Amino acid sequence: MIESDTAVKTEHRYANWTRAEPIALAYFFVSIVYIFATNFLIYLIPVVVLQRETLTANGAFVGVLTSVLIVFFAVLALIKFWFYQFKLGENRIEIKQGIFKKSHLDLPFEKIQNVKIEQPLYYRLNQYAMVELETAGSVGSEARIVAMNLEEAHTFKTQVMLFQKEAPAINKADTQESTLESNKEVLLNTRTITDLIIHGITNNRVWIFFGAAAPFYNTFVDSFSQILTIVGFDITQYLDYASLSLAMFLLHVLSLFMFTMLLLVAFSVIASLFVFYKFRLSRLDDKYIRRSGLINKQEISLKKSRIQHAVQQQDWLDIIINRANLKLAQNSAGLPGDQTSLNSTNKLVVPSITPRQSNSLIEDVFNFNGINEVAFLPVSKRIIMRYLLFPILPILIVLLAIVLSVQATLGIWFGYITICIVLVSLAIVRWYRWGYFIKGDHIVIRKGLFGKDIHIFNRHKTQQIKLAQTIFMRKYKKASVRFVLASSAHLIPYIDDQIALSMLDETLLTLERDKPAWM
Amino acid sequence: MAFTNAILSTSDLSISSINFTSLSQAYLALELKICASSTMALMLVFVVLGFESFIEMPEGSVAALPWAIIGSFVLGAIIFLYIMLAFPKKGYAVREHDLNYTSGLLFQMHVCQPILRIQHIEIKRGPLERKVGLASLYVYSAGGVQHTFAIPGLAYDTATRLRSFILEHRDLQKEETENDRRDD
Numbered sequence: 001m002i003e004s005d006t007a008v009k010t011e012h013r014y015a016n017w018t019r020a021e022p023i024a025l026a027y028f029f030v031s032i033v034y035i036f037a038t039n040f041l042i043y044l045i046p047v048v049v050l051q052r053e054t055l056t057a058n059g060a061f062v063g064v065l066t067s068v069l070i071v072f073f074a075v076l077a078l079i080k081f082w083f084y085q086f087k088l089g090e091n092r093i094e095i096k097q098g099i100f101k102k103s104h105l106d107l108p109f110e111k112i113q114n115v116k117i118e119q120p121l122y123y124r125l126n127q128y129a130m131v132e133l134e135t136a137g138s139v140g141s142e143a144r145i146v147a148m149n150l151e152e153a154h155t156f157k158t159q160v161m162l163f164q165k166e167a168p169a170i171n172k173a174d175t176q177e178s179t180l181e182s183n184k185e186v187l188l189n190t191r192t193i194t195d196l197i198i199h200g201i202t203n204n205r206v207w208i209f210f211g212a213a214a215p216f217y218n219t220f221v222d223s224f225s226q227i228l229t230i231v232g233f234d235i236t237q238y239l240d241y242a243s244l245s246l247a248m249f250l251l252h253v254l255s256l257f258m259f260t261m262l263l264l265v266a267f268s269v270i271a272s273l274f275v276f277y278k279f280r281l282s283r284l285d286d287k288y289i290r291r292s293g294l295i296n297k298q299e300i301s302l303k304k305s306r307i308q309h310a311v312q313q314q315d316w317l318d319i320i321i322n323r324a325n326l327k328l329a330q331n332s333a334g335l336p337g338d339q340t341s342l343n344s345t346n347k348l349v350v351p352s353i354t355p356r357q358s359n360s361l362i363e364d365v366f367n368f369n370g371i372n373e374v375a376f377l378p379v380s381k382r383i384i385m386r387y388l389l390f391p392i393l394p395i396l397i398v399l400l401a402i403v404l405s406v407q408a409t410l411g412i413w414f415g416y417i418t419i420c421i422v423l424v425s426l427a428i429v430r431w432y433r434w435g436y437f438i439k440g441d442h443i444v445i446r447k448g449l450f451g452k453d454i455h456i457f458n459r460h461k462t463q464q465i466k467l468a469q470t471i472f473m474r475k476y477k478k479a480s481v482r483f484v485l486a487s488s489a490h491l492i493p494y495i496d497d498q499i500a501l502s503m504l505d506e507t508l509l510t511l512e513r514d515k516p517a518w519m
Numbered sequence: 520m521a522f523t524n525a526i527l528s529t530s531d532l533s534i535s536s537i538n539f540t541s542l543s544q545a546y547l548a549l550e551l552k553i554c555a556s557s558t559m560a561l562m563l564v565f566v567v568l569g570f571e572s573f574i575e576m577p578e579g580s581v582a583a584l585p586w587a588i589i590g591s592f593v594l595g596a597i598i599f600l601y602i603m604l605a606f607p608k609k610g611y612a613v614r615e616h617d618l619n620y621t622s623g624l625l626f627q628m629h630v631c632q633p634i635l636r637i638q639h640i641e642i643k644r645g646p647l648e649r650k651v652g653l654a655s656l657y658v659y660s661a662g663g664v665q666h667t668f669a670i671p672g673l674a675y676d677t678a679t680r681l682r683s684f685i686l687e688h689r690d691l692q693k694e695e696t697e698n699d700r701r702d703d
Contacts, residue, residue: 519661
């Protein structure tokens with residue numbers, strides 16, 4: 001248990017109300033500046049761009065204003081730091097913070113769902129870390145120890161995790177597993193740089209980059225065209241297509257497009273390296289732990305029993321090169337923050353693995369063999385009809401109206417018919433991708449269009465079930481079932497209504513009779 | 520504790536054999552009244568716009584006003600008719616271990632909420648609902664707010680009785696004593 005020296009020291013050291021390490025000043029300062037920049041400064045960008053001359057003329061004033069602001073922020077950071085105190089008890093943590101709006105958080109360890117250790121760049125010099133505590137119902141409440149010695153942070157984490165293990169096991173499967181406690185971390189997966197480059201190419205991770213760079217778009221575009229002018233490339237002349245033949249124009253558009261794509265892919269690869277550098281997925285007893293990151297190192301752990309569903313995602317490029325992303329998702333209701341972010345703790349992403357690796361990870365998590373060899377059952381072809389009625393028919397009608405309103409040449413009609421054929425074949429492909437498979441407690445659903453997603457979940461974790469049937473579907477005895485899990489809802493559309501009904505009844509029966517836990 | 524549901528035959532366990540209780544007639548009346556009065560209000564706005572001279576009307580819009588009045592009447596009538604026809608399709612049922620709600624004229628939906636998975640319950644009453652003694656029951660699971668199980672148009676005392684039935688249900692009692700993961 002917690003018998004190591006550091007643990008005892010930790011308890012002793014934080015047993016009374018303590019302020020965070022002085023490095024936390026940097027944290028408070030950065031967060032204040034960040035809030036200021038994202039809530040206020042970005043709206044000033046147009047002003048800055050328009051009034052550039054006025055600003056440069058009054059350089060001294062701008063300088064003074066900036067330094068006054070910086071001093072103000074520093075003082076604010078100091079006050080925030082002063083009012084931030086925390087206390088570690090044997091089984092709970094208390095945090096007091098706030099200047100005007102004071103808050104006192106009292107969090108028992110057993111309610112902590114996740115402990116996330118983060119190291120922003122400026123913490124890495126002295127081996128400090130920030131500890132974020134997540135609970136199931138914490139909506140927007142800030143539970144974080146802003147600065148702690150890295151070693152202490154890890155000890156603290158172990159302490160909380162140990163506490164969770166002592167809490168009564170609620171799942172039968174869990175109890176069995178925890179009797180086999182080994183306390184040894186098993187490495188499940190690592191990613192090499194090559195894997196990450198592949199990941200960057202196949203997955204558009206550009207938005208991570210662009211999301212972070214959003215305040216600087218204008219500057220970027222400005223300086224980009226400046227650079228081009230310097231190297232003797234006049235973009236306006238380049239795009240002055242009145243003086244070019246159509247073929248030349250198309251060629252230019254194509255080359256510009258290729259150039260942009262290349263740039264995007266490069267950014268995407270960089271972003272992928274930033275997030276997943278030195279990726280390690282390991283298992284410690286019933287917890288999955290992901291560690292990665294180039295500048296901001298991240299550690300996310302996820303308790304096995306809390307995983308609600310897994311999804312193996314492949315887009316068309318992934319299918320060609322035989323790679324897939326695996327996401328393990330946990331309870332997402334009521335969790336604050338950006339749910340789509342790669343860094344969010346409610347999902348654990350394993351980037352660009354081979355289907356074989358995916359098979360073995362899913363087997364480890366779900367006890368399900370061969371996710372990529374499943375013989376899926378198709379859904380009814382009537383779903384194609386449904387896609388044709390909506391959204392394809394409205395699109396085609398609108399397009400037809402446009403075609404009729406202009407003096408349509410043969411070429412335009414040809415184009416229109418091509419669009420019709422493409423849309424109809426998309427509907428057929430979409431139907432072809434749908435598939436479902438049920439075996440015991442497991443439900444596996446395949447869907448997609450160009451890409452292919454395979455979802456797997458245990459149906460005993462269902463929160464709510466919905467059965468839907470339109471009057472057209474009733475005529476052909478088809479129905480759609482939706483399993484609502486704590487992570488997301490999973491739809492199986494257009495299957496025989498008897499199958500849907502028995503699926504639903506069976507799930508309800510096991511759920512209500514055996515009362516299995518979902519967390 | 521023995522599981523009493525087990526002695527029933529499977530066909531009785533199926534949700535297809537549920538007899539739904541329809542919603543309160545007062546709810547239908549309220550919905551129809553709201554529809555009729557808002558349609559009338561909209562038509563009145565157009566009529567007033569046609570006769571007043573305070574606001575400068577854009578060119579040609581006066582000619583469109585009769586059509587707007589007719590349009591809003593037709594739309595109101597369609598919604599009125601839809602409410603009338605859809606009402607008999609709405610219903611709820613409480614079984615030993617789950618709550619059920621069905622609705623939909625063209626798109627029929629059956630939602631089943633096992634009581635075991637309920638996180639918390641809320642009774643909501645708007646000012647109009649209060650006036651006619653109605654209430655809506657909202658049941659939240661960990662499935663998230665967008666999958667809230669809701670039964671509208673219940674008589675207030677039915678709603679409170681339902682709430683206490685759910686709160687006293689042994690599946691939820693069990694969770695309390697296990698004290699594993701409540702967050703409130």
